[in-house]
Amino acid sequence: MKPEGPRFSPLPDPIELPRIFDARGNLTAIESGVHVPFAIGRIYYLYDVPGGASRGGHAHLKNVEFLIAAMGSFDVILDNGQDRKRIHLNRSYFGVLVPTMVWRELDNFSSGSVCLVLASEHYSEADYIRDYEEFAAAIRGGRS
Ligand code: TYD
DSSP states (O other): OOOOOOOOOOOOOOEEOOOBOOTTOOBOOOOBTTTBSSOOOEEEEEOSOOTTOOEEEEEESSOOEEEEEEESOEEEEEEOSSOEEEEEEOOTTEEEEEOTTOEEEEEOOOTTOEEEEEESSOOOGGGEEOOHHHHHHHHHTTOO
C-alpha cells in the first residue's frame, strides 16, 4: 500500500455574516449548520489581552473553530504546513472558520478587543497539537 502523502487543510478567507440593521444598533446572529458548518459545542472569548501579546500557537485534531472580532481588532495567522496567511479581523460581522490541522496564532490585538470563538467540541487538551514540529510532521505523514 502506498504511504499517504501530506494532507494540507485549505486556508480559509473571512466569511461575512448577515447583519440586521437597526437605528437602535445592529444585530448579527450565527446558527449552527447555517452560518457555521458544525454544531456549536462550546463558546469562549479572549479579552483583557495586553498590548503585544500573542495567543494560540496550536492546531486541533478534531475541534473546528469560528473566530470573530466581537470588539476591536486582531490578526489571525493561519498555517496548513505548506502555506501561511495573515487575516486582519476588525468587524464584528466577519469571522474566520479554522479547520482541523491548521496551525493558528493570534496577535496585533487592539486595546479592549474581544475575540469570540465558537467551537465544535468541548475543551480537551488531548485535541491540541502545541508543538509546531509535531504539527508539521503530522501533516507530512498525512495525519488528519
Ligand atoms: P489555549 O487554548 O492554549 O489558549 P489560546 O489558544 O487562546 O492562547 O488555552 C489556554 C488555557 O485555558 C489552557 O490552560 C487551557 C484552558 N482552556 C480551557 O480550560 N477551556 C477552554 O475552552 C479553552 C479554549 C482553554
